[in-house]
Amino acid sequence: MKKIFLSLPMKGRDDCAINKTIESMKRIVTAYFPNEEIKFVHNFGDVLTATEIVSLDTVKRPSLLYLGKAIGKMADCDYIAIINTNIDYILGMEFHGCRIEEMVAEQYGIEPIILKDPIGKLLLTDLYEMAKEKKRIIDKNPEALVQNDKGDTGRYRCKSKN
Numbered sequence: 296m297k298k299i300f301l302s303l304p305m306k307g308r309d310d311c312a313i314n315k316t317i318e319s320m321k322r323i324v325t326a327y328f329p330n331e332e333i334k335f336v337h338n339f340g341d342v343l344t345a346t347e348i349v350s351l352d353t354v355k356r357p358s359l360l361y362l363g364k365a366i367g368k369m370a371d372c373d374y375i376a377i378i379n380t381n382i383d384y385i386l387g388m389e390f391h392g393c394r395i396e397e398m399v400a401e402q403y404g405i406e407p408i409i410l411k412d413p414i415g416k417l418l419l420t421d422l423y424e425m426a427k428e429k430k431r432i433i434d435k436n437p438e439a440l441v442q443n444d445k446g447d448t449g450r451y452r453c454k455s456k457n
Contacts, residue, residue, distance in 0.1 A: 299324055299408070300365075300372040301337040302397065304383065304390035304419065306358075312421040313339050316378075319418050323410055324376050336372055338365035362392045366399055375400040376408045382415030382422045386429060 301324075303316050321335055338361055354360065369375065377397055383390050400407060415423040 296332040296334055297328060297374065298334045298336055298372040299374045299376055300369045300396070300400075300405070301335055301376050302365075302393050302400075303337070303339075303378060304388075304393055304422070305339065306388060306390055306392075308421060315420065316418050320376055320378070320410060323418075324408060327408060336368050338368060358392065362395060365392065365396060369396065369400060369403075369405060372405055374406050374408050376410055378412055378418050379409045380412045380415045380419060382412075382419050382426055386422060386426050388422075 301317060301320050303313070303320065305313055308316075317335075317337060317339060324335070325333060375396065377393070377400075397407065399405075410418060412418045415426065
């Protein structure tokens with residue numbers, strides 16, 4: 296049996312969108328290993344202990360608690376399924392946890408399965424729709440671009456990180 300960790304963005308997404316992404320990833324990975332028994336591992340929907348629930352209210356960075364649990368689950372996995380997309384740059388969102396999971400997997404020899412979805416239309420439909428709307432607003436009103444403290448615009452960052 297192959298154990299496959301599903302790394303997917305959760306920041307700013309509702310439960311329904313996250314579950315759709317998980318199900319889509321499972322279908323793709325199952326097709327990748329047609330004759331194998333697969334156990335999927337992910338960090339969404341975990342039940343937190345009472346201590347962890349209290350920590351969420353008092354800790355400065357609760358997302359790190361979830362990331363720590365995710366990395367712990369990767370310890371017993373054979374593969375990590377990673378969504379390869381530029382959607383986070385279009386939206387100006389950075390999915391740090393996914394990048395860290397990918398780096399940890401590389402350091403510890405967990406083989407990656409890259410799920411190509413360059414514009415997020417296949418696996419990250421909700422983010423794709425948000426990106427389309429953001430692009431439409433920017434195209435209609437270029438002044439809608441806000442500069443960051445370095446003087447870069449969102450559009451510039453998209454081009455420079457690709």
